[in-house]
Amino acid sequence: VQLQASGGGLVQAGGSLTLSCAASGRTVSAYAVGWFRQAPGKEHEFVAANRRSGTSTYYADAVKGRFTISRDNAKNTVFLQMNSLKPEDTAVYYCVAGSPALSGLRSSAGYSYWGQGTLVTVSS
Numbered sequence: 001v002q003l004q005a006s007g008g009g010l011v012q013a014g015g016s017l018t019l020s021c022a023a024s025g026r027t028v029s030a031y032a033v034g035w036f037r038q039a040p041g042k043e044h045e046f047v048a049a050n051r052r053s054g055t056s057t058y059y060a061d062a063v064k065g066r067f068t069i070s071r072d073n074a075k076n077t078v079f080l081q082m083n084s085l086k087p088e089d090t091a092v093y094y095c096v097a098g099s100p101a102l103s104g105l106r107s108s109a110g111y112s113y114w115g116q117g118t119l120v121t122v123s124s
Contacts, residue, residue: 001026001113005095008118015085015122021078021095021115029054029073031098035080036108037091038117046106047093048080058105063089085122092117 007019019035034049048069049058057069068081078095094117100110 001028001031001097003095003097003113003115005093005115005118008093008120010121010123011085013085013087013122013124016083017085017120019080019082019093019118023076023097027073028071028076028078028097032100032105033071033078034096034111035069035093036096037093039091044108049105087122087124090120090122092119
């Protein structure tokens with residue numbers, strides 16, 4: 001499956017952005033999906049995940065209550081709604097898909113497919 005992320009940009013602290021991830025090649029409903037981010041000089045960091053069933057979602061503590069992951073299987077698209085953005089949310093955001101075990105949902109190693117990344121910059 002190929003993933004194409006979009007929706008990044010420059011936003012002021014406290015603002016909102018919605019990232020989209022369009023999948024092609026296979027239906028995204030066959031996979032768990034998620035978002036990771038990478039700030040300059042740092043490793044990939046788990047942000048959010050949604051199990052293949054679509055009924056369970058998981059968030060990093062740093063974004064819980066502010067970010068929402070969702071998917072539209074009919075449109076083969078995954079979304080990340082980001083509210084109350086903070087300067088520390090500045091990073092390249094990657095959408096991912098794969099078949100991780102439940103214990104591996106928060107690990108980048110659990111996902112076989114990665115989008116190209118979209119840059120989110122939050123100014124203070």
